[in-house]
Amino acid sequence: MPKLLTNAKLCGARNRAGKSCRCPAVRGKARCRMHGGRNPGAPRGKRNGMWKHGGSTREALALRRAATRPCLRCRKPFESEGNHHRLCGACSNRAAETSPYAV
Known part of the structure; x- marks a missing residue:
């Protein structure tokens, strides 16, 4: 070699x-x-032939992730930071205080 x-x-x-x-x-x-x-990858934006509406762009996905959704415990709307962020600040603090695993 x-x-x-x-x-x-x-x-x-x-x-x-x-x-x-x-x-x-x-x-x-x-x-x-x-x-x-x-391969440098697929072209971004409209240069990609499959681009039609922009619903799967990084910006659109970020907007959906940061959507306002209801809290699972108190049902008040709050700004979510992602798919797994489902409790508002007050409920998550309350859950941390009453948790048997809290330190």
Whole structure:
């Protein structure tokens, strides 16, 4: 083997047997040319042919994540910070105080 390839970083992809790919990774990437190292990815925005309404853009997903939703305990609307944030501040503080696992 040429000396340059022996020092090269290997591809991080796994095959069906669970072993790693033995090809050298593309310079500056973590994958070889056969596992997507040369591909820069799909174009962003309207340049992508599948872009129709923008409902799945990063901005739209962030808006939906930070939506106003009702608290599961007291039903008052509050600004949620994500999918798993379902209690308002007052209810989460109350739950932390009454929890048997509180320190």
